[in-house]
Amino acid sequence: MPVTELALLRLKTQDPSPAVKTSFRQAGQAQSDYSKYPARFFRQTEDSSFIYILGGWESTAVHAGEWITSETNQKYLGQLKDDVDIEWMFHLNIDPSTSAIPLDAPVIAVSRYFVDASKKADFDAAFKNGAPYLGAHTAPFSYAGGWRIDKEGDDEEFVLFSGWNKPEDHYAFAETEGFKEFGKIKNSLKGAEIKHVRIEKWE
Secondary structure, eight states: OOEEEEEEEEESSSSOOHHHHHHHHHHHHHHHHHHSSOOEEEEESSOTTEEEEEEEESOHIIIIIIITTSHHHHHHHHHHTTTEEEEEEEEESOOTTTOOOOTTSSEEEEEEEEEOGGGHHHHHHHHHHHHHHHHHHHTTSOEEEEEBSSOSSSOEEEEEEEEESSHHHHHHHTTSHHHHHHGGGGGGEEEEEEEEEEEOOOO
């Protein structure tokens, strides 16, 4: 089953050297060549030392069982080990070939919703009902979300990507009438983490 990879890295310096930027570019291209899906990097606006990787894979087995242990990947990990820490990495049940993740948006909100397993169906129903109100405010940009596959513990995690011109537009959505319907997802949540990112090309 095709899946989307989401990973978070932390730069040890917010202004990486040209050599580090080159290693990131080359590593991203190598991953894209191997997976046949684009590997993209994003920098968090709240803390620019945080870098997200968004990629696609034919399956979690291809990524975790083949690519991660490959000689090529290990080479780039070795080049970056003194400059980058890996915070986490997991997969989402989003097909990268058909997803509506708003890659054309100036800013993407990455919203991690932590859901009690017993309330997963309730979350799904509330999100289905509230999503059109979200879409009315993200337009002309899209939104897309999916469930985490490789979980830690019993809880579920839903990750939502939504496109905005600037983070302030996302904050403003919370003050609208439409948010009252979308906000009903809160009844199923144990917690949430919402950050904003911009594309990073390592130029």
